[in-house]
Amino acid sequence: MSKVHVFDHPLIQHKLSILRNEETSVKEFRELVSEIAMLMCYEATRDLPLEAVDVKTPMGIAHCQHIAGKKLAVVPILRAGLGMVDGMVAMMPNVKVGHIGLYRDPETLEPVKYYFKMPPDIQERDVIIVDPMLATGGSAAAACTFLKEVGVKRIKLMSIIAAPEGVKCMNDAHPDVDIFVAALDEKLNEIGYIVPGLGDAGDRIFGTK
Numbered sequence: 001m002s003k004v005h006v007f008d009h010p011l012i013q014h015k016l017s018i019l020r021n022e023e024t025s026v027k028e029f030r031e032l033v034s035e036i037a038m039l040m041c042y043e044a045t046r047d048l049p050l051e052a053v054d055v056k057t058p059m060g061i062a063h064c065q066h067i068a069g070k071k072l073a074v075v076p077i078l079r080a081g082l083g084m085v086d087g088m089v090a091m092m093p094n095v096k097v098g099h100i101g102l103y104r105d106p107e108t109l110e111p112v113k114y115y116f117k118m119p120p121d122i123q124e125r126d127v128i129i130v131d132p133m134l135a136t137g138g139s140a141a142a143a144c145t146f147l148k149e150v151g152v153k154r155i156k157l158m159s160i161i162a163a164p165e166g167v168k169c170m171n172d173a174h175p176d177v178d179i180f181v182a183a184l185d186e187k188l189n190e191i192g193y194i195v196p197g198l199g200d201a202g203d204r205i206f207g208t209k
């Protein structure tokens with residue numbers, strides 16, 4: 001079964017409280033999504049393997065550790081996932097980025113794929129999918145399926161807010177995928193929005209409403 005990690009760090013929770021506020025401007029919303037992604041990135045990469053390295057300082061040799069060449073990729077689900085990429089790249093400047101374009105059919109809530117572009121060696125990389133909202137879970141589950149179809153073996157999912165329905169969907173479809181969230185909310189409403197959530201993440205990031 002997927003592990004769900006809820007990040008209760010005070011900085012993340014404080015920023016999330018501003019993010020949820022309907023009065024928050026597009027500019028501030030974008031900045032907050034990026035900053036929360038950056039903070040979540042610390043925790044979601046906690047298990048990266050390290051290796052010993054000796055570094056010559058002006059005063060002598062320091063026995064240090066650096067990341068052991070782990071191949072990673074960040075994969076945003078378009079559109080809203082794009083808002084989390086800057087924060088991830090700020091922490092991991094050389095990380096490769098793939099893109100999956102999905103939108104939810106407003107009637108069926110089923111994900112519809114319109115774009116899929118990955119780094120050529122994606123099957124050798126550990127992937128962190130980023131998407132601020134895990135609602136029904138249909139988009140995240142489809143993204144995992146598409147990545148597994150091209151040979152990706154290890155996937156993590158990072159979302160800012162999740163609904164219990166989305167976590168269950170991921171547990172059923174992809175029990176091997178660990179989920180990292182800043183909040184686990186109460187429920188979905190009748191049109192598949194997370195309550196209390198923050199509204200439509202894509203619209204709030206791109207100012208399309």
Ligand code: PRP
Nearest residue numbers: 078079080103104135136137138139202
């Ligand atoms: C939103 C969100 C997720 C999806 C979550 O995208 O960014 O991708 O909904 O819902 P689900 O868990 O029920 O699949 P949306 O389809 O609104 O597209 P957008 O990002 O282009 O606005």
Ligand code: URA
Nearest residue numbers: 135193194199200201
């Ligand atoms: N997508 C969003 O952007 N918000 C929700 O609450 C659910 C899906």
